[in-house]
Amino acid sequence: SRGLGDVYKRQICMVAASMTLVFRFLRPGRLWVNFILLICLPVFISMILYFPGLKTVTAAMGRDPTLTDRTELWADLFSLRGNLIFGTGYGGFWIGERLEVLWSKWWWQPNSAHNGYIELFIQLGLIGLGCLFGCLWSSYIKAQSLLSKDYPRGGFYLTMLIIFLSYNITESATF
Secondary structure (H helix, E strand, C coil), rough: CCCCHHHHHHHHHHHHHHHHHHHHHHCCCCHHHHHHHHHHHHHHHHHHHHCCCHHHHHCCCCCCCCCHHHHHHHHHHHHHEECCCCCCCCCCCCHHHHHHHHHHHCCCCCCCCCHHHHHHHHHHHHHHHHHHHHHHHHHHHHHHHHHCCHHHHHHHHHHHHHHHHCCCCCCCCCC
């Protein structure tokens, strides 16, 4: 059976299509856009990932509540992580002893974290996450400025930013 990760990806597509239609036809003001992106989206994602009844609800739907073992893999990755500030170096996590430990535990032999933020953290540490969030913030500011100059393009940029932010929760698209 398909895991919750597949369902989540379909939801991302539906959110992206909805945002495209909203920006195309409703043209929400910048205040609403800021409210949705800076307050509602993080709350929504947190509820999806950390809702206490998530396992019960997804099991009732016949889906895998671990996002097809991703959440269990994430716990293992954090236990094997290197330096908190610098990480293990680009590409350094998925070689040697760490890889052997993971491959001996997981039959599907993971070679990625299946979470872009965790992938970046284990390889480049807090410095890498800081650089990523700086780039994301810069992209957000650029998209916001485009809303006043070229609204359709600014809406498209914001939609792509939301897709990137959301997709990286269950897949690694940061590298």
